[in-house]
Amino acid sequence: MSDAKKDSGDLMEKLVALCKRRGIIFQSSEIYGGIGGFWDYGPLGVELKRNIKAAWWEDVVRANDNIVALDCSIIMNPKVWEASGHVGGFSDPMVDCKECRSRFRTDKVAYVSLAKGENVLLAAAVEADDDPEAVAAAIATANSKARRRIENAGDELTKTVTFLSAIPEGETGSCPKCGGELTEPREFNLMFQTYVGALQDSSAVAYLRPETAQGIFANYKNVLDTSRMKLPFGIAQIGKSFRNEINPRNYTFRSREFEQMEIEFFCHPDEAEKWYIHWRDTRYQWYVDHGLQSDKLHLRDHDPDELAHYARGCADVEYDFPFGQAELEGVANRTDFDLKAHQEHSGRDMTYFEDELWKTEAPKYTADKFDGDKKAAKKAAEEAKSKMPYRFTPFVIEPSGGVDRATLAFLCEAYTEDEAPDEKGNMQTRVVMKLHPRFAPIKMAVFPLVKKDGLPEIAHEIHNEAKAAGMASFYDEKGAVGRRYRRQDEVGTPFCVTVDGQTLEDQTVTVRDRDSLEQNRVPISEVISYVRQRINR
RNA sequence: GCGGCCGUAAUUCAGUGGUAGAAUGUCAGCUUCCCAAGCUGAACGUCGUGAGUUCGAAUCUCAUCGGCCGCUCCA
Numbered sequence: 001m002s003d004a005k006k007d008s009g010d011l012m013e014k015l016v017a018l019c020k021r022r023g024i025i026f027q028s029s030e031i032y033g034g035i036g037g038f039w040d041y042g043p044l045g046v047e048l049k050r051n052i053k054a055a056w057w058e059d060v061v062r063a064n065d066n067i068v069a070l071d072c073s074i075i076m077n078p079k080v081w082e083a084s085g086h087v088g089g090f091s092d093p094m095v096d097c098k099e100c101r102s103r104f105r106t107d108k109v110a111y112v113s114l115a116k117g118e119n120v121l122l123a124a125a126v127e128a129d130d131d132p133e134a135v136a137a138a139i140a141t142a143n144s145k146a147r148r149r150i151e152n153a154g155d156e157l158t159k160t161v162t163f164l165s166a167i168p169e170g171e172t173g174s175c176p177k178c179g180g181e182l183t184e185p186r187e188f189n190l191m192f193q194t195y196v197g198a199l200q201d202s203s204a205v206a207y208l209r210p211e212t213a214q215g216i217f218a219n220y221k222n223v224l225d226t227s228r229m230k231l232p233f234g235i236a237q238i239g240k241s242f243r244n245e246i247n248p249r250n251y252t253f254r255s256r257e258f259e260q261m262e263i264e265f266f267c268h269p270d271e272a273e274k275w276y277i278h279w280r281d282t283r284y285q286w287y288v289d290h291g292l293q294s295d296k297l298h299l300r301d302h303d304p305d306e307l308a309h310y311a312r313g314c315a316d317v318e319y320d321f322p323f324g325q326a327e328l329e330g331v332a333n334r335t336d337f338d339l340k341a342h343q344e345h346s347g348r349d350m351t352y353f354e355d356e357l358w359k360t361e362a363p364k365y366t367a368d369k370f371d372g373d374k375k376a377a378k379k380a381a382e383e384a385k386s387k388m389p390y391r392f393t394p395f396v397i398e399p400s401g402g403v404d405r406a407t408l409a410f411l412c413e414a415y416t417e418d419e420a421p422d423e424k425g426n427m428q429t430r431v432v433m434k435l436h437p438r439f440a441p442i443k444m445a446v447f448p449l450v451k452k453d454g455l456p457e458i459a460h461e462i463h464n465e466a467k468a469a470g471m472a473s474f475y476d477e478k479g480a481v482g483r484r485y486r487r488q489d490e491v492g493t494p495f496c497v498t499v500d501g502q503t504l505e506d507q508t509v510t511v512r513d514r515d516s517l518e519q520n521r522v523p524i525s526e527v528i529s530y531v532r533q534r535i536n537r
Numbered sequence: 538g539c540g541g542c543c544g545u546a547a548u549u550c551a552g553u554g555g556u557a558g559a560a561u562g563u564c565a566g567c568u569u570c571c572c573a574a575g576c577u578g579a580a581c582g583u584c585g586u587g588a589g590u591u592c593g594a595a596u597c598u599c600a601u602c603g604g605c606c607g608c609u610c611c612a
Contacts, residue, residue: 013549013605021548021562033585033602086612190612210612246538246610254611308612323606420572428573449570478564482572489572501570510571517572 012322015415016251018431022491024048024411025252037248037256039404044491047441047472049259049407053238055438056261056401059286060236067234067263068227072215074240075196075206083345084214084338086191087207109164109176112138116153122146125176131161192242192256208242213398215239216264217338221348231352231394232267232275238403250323252404259403264338264396266352272333272395273313279399280315280331287317287328287406291436292413296320310337317401319409328409329401336393343393353391361390410439414492420517423482433492434515437535442493444531445474447484449500459499462509462524469528489514495531 019025023042027034041049061069081087112134114122124141128134139150150157192208195201209215216235223235238261248254267275284299302314313333318325343350365381367374385391411433420430437443446463448455456477466473474493476484481498488496496512502521503509509527510519522530 016604017548023547027603030585030603034604036603084612243611249605422572422574423569430572447571450568453570455570480569480571480573480575484573485571486573496572498571512571519571 011412011415012251014431015322015411018415018433018490019045019411024491037245037254039252039255044441045407048410048435048439049403051439051441052407052410053259053261053403055290056286056403057236057238060261060263064234066229066232067236067265068223068229069236070216070219070223071239072209072212072219072237074209074242075194076209076215076218078206079345080214080218080342081191081207081210083341084217085341086210087189106165107163110134110137111162111164113158113160113162114138114150114153115158115160116149116156117158121149121153121157125174127176131159134161134163135159190243190245192244210243211241211400212237212239212260212262213264213338213400216262217342217396220264220266220339220342221350224352230356231354232265232271234263234265236261236263238262250321250326252408253321253323253326255404258405260400261403261406262398262400264398266394266396269336269392269395272335272397275397276313276331276333279397283329283331283399283401284317287319287409290438291410291434292319294413296413298325308332310334319412321409321412326405327402328405329399331397331399334396334398336395338396339393350393351391352394353385354389358385358390410435423480430486430489432489432514435492435494437494440492440494441472442474442488442491443472443495443535444528445476445484445488445493445496447475447481447496447498448477449481449498451477453501454504455499455501458503458524459497462497462499462527466528466531469532471528471532485512494535497527497531 016025019042022044024045026040026042028038028040029035057069061067078087108127108129110126110128110131112122112124112126113120114135122138122142124138126134126137126141128137139147142150191210194206194208195204196206197204216237220235223229238259240257241260242257245254245256248256252258263279265275265279280299284297287297296319298316298318298320300316300318302311302316307314311332312335315331316327317329317331319328339350342348362381363369365377365384367377370377370380414433414435416432416434418430418432419427422428444466446459446466448459459477460475463473463475474488476487478484485496492514494514496514498510498512498519500510503524507524508521509524511522511527511530512519
């Protein structure tokens with residue numbers, strides 16, 4: 001194991017231990033042995049996560065006139081998931097090899113037979129996406145003798161490719177890797193199932209949503225009809241989603257219950273590319289602005305062959321976690337795929353009518369433009385109104401971020417060990433969470449330097465004032481002040497306010513900066529606004 | 538899902554068949570006018586869980602749950 005890898009592994013272990021010890025993240029149901037893929041946020045963790053969500057909400061929903069928000073139910077009519085493709089289409093049947101334990105998608109295993117007349121020259125099981133690839137892969141397995149025969153066969157060569165997915169039920173294939181026997185195909189559906197109502201029969205089956213997006217699409221018409229929004233506009237939502245991940249791993253990164261913060265931004269198809277670029281760059285910058293400015297943050301455009309079938313463009317904001325580079329947020333141009341799918345499945349009209357454009361151009365369709373033929377004018381108008389540029393299905397740009405992933409990335413980025421002097425001036429290792437002040441669970445801690453001489457009373461007063469002013473403040477009078485500073489460093493508190501002997505004389509306190517360790521004297525009357533101003537800048 | 542390693546206090550770990558430990562942290566008090574290791578005292582353990590072997594199991598066996606690493610998967 002390389003040193004870098006070992007160090008990053010250490011970082012993850014230290015972070016996990018710190019998060020447990022300081023009440024940031026706990027394993028769910030820990031007293032019962034836990035449950036894989038589920039995590040709880042402790043007293044400080046929930047504040048951190050709330051602050052991250054609040055920042056997103058302020059920057060996305062409140063700051064943009066063309067974005068409104070929504071809070072959809074987690075369980076929806078199951079037809080939603082048929083329309084979206086989560087039931088049926090995408091839940092690929094899989095097979096396992098009983099010999100070598102490899103797993104394959106049935107539509108990726110092909111059986112190739114190359115024959116000249118009735119003479120089979122080559123039969124092979126291969127992994128492939130399509131027929132030509134399968135043939136090529138099969139030939140690659142052939143020995144030189146067989147290869148020569150195949151080449152010599154020329155036009156007489158018959159190529160038969162059968163994918164495992166097309167093999168009749170009851171029959172099993174052989175493993176492309178080892179030739180072993182494969183299991184029957186099995187459905188892997190990543191959606192959690194439940195039953196709505198007391199009767200647990202098949203008609204009552206419902207699903208916990210695997211993404212928040214579909215609730216937005218299903219409500220697109222409602223929002224359009226009630227919010228007085230016009231294209232382009234976005235609908236934002238923060239909420240829990242659930243995926244029955246085969247193998248949850250990497251702390252909270254791949255959880256089975258997770259929270260998404262997501263925008264579905266609806267726009268004219270001609271403007272989709274422009275908005276895609278806009279959101280991709282805006283969302284990337286958001287992470288930079290909140291502390292992931294290091295070279296660990298990446299904006300990665302997907303290769304065309306990597307794109308989902310419905311997407312025309314997709315970029316991931318990725319972060320170098322200790323366990324590897326992984327996605328924080330995906331920004332995709334989903335085209336009109338979703339609205340069209342819901343229109344088809346629900347029978348509801350999902351198109352958009354540009355009435356302002358129509359109003360200005362309607363005079364083109366008056367009778368006098370058609371030699372006084374009112375009927376022809378009306379017909380032409382109706383026809384024009386029914387299609388572009390007046391009526392169309394909007395395209396959707398989807399910036400979809402993982403709240404828990406963002407939280408984890410900010411935690412990883414914030415974890416720092418540096419050197420600070422102890423009371424004797426010896427340098428000691430200091431653990432400090434350099435969280436963005438906006439995210440810090442506690443913004444300001446208030447200490448009396450010593451627990452006597454009336455200092456605690458003054459400190460209490462400052463603390464109460466801070467709370468009244470809406471500042472997340474924390475009071476601590478226990479033990480040596482250095483220890484209190486270090487405790488706050490560990491949870492990322494940006495400022496510590498200390499009441500000392502001089503306070504009694506001139507009504508000033510010291511404000512100590514988490515990162516620089518510098519202290520400034522500030523009048524008590526100004527301390528809250530001082531801290532607030534330093535946090536916001 | 539497969540393979541390997543692991544699970545003991547809040548945290549990090551020691552303890553290989555015979556009375557559960559250390560350090561750090563936490564709490565109470567003292568001390569202390571500014572950066573954790575000054576003093577005194579205290580609390581804290583279903584040894585992941587269940588079964589088995591044994592006179593006796595943290596220790597051995599099996600199962601199960603959870604975690605880490607590598608594959609695999611990720612609409």
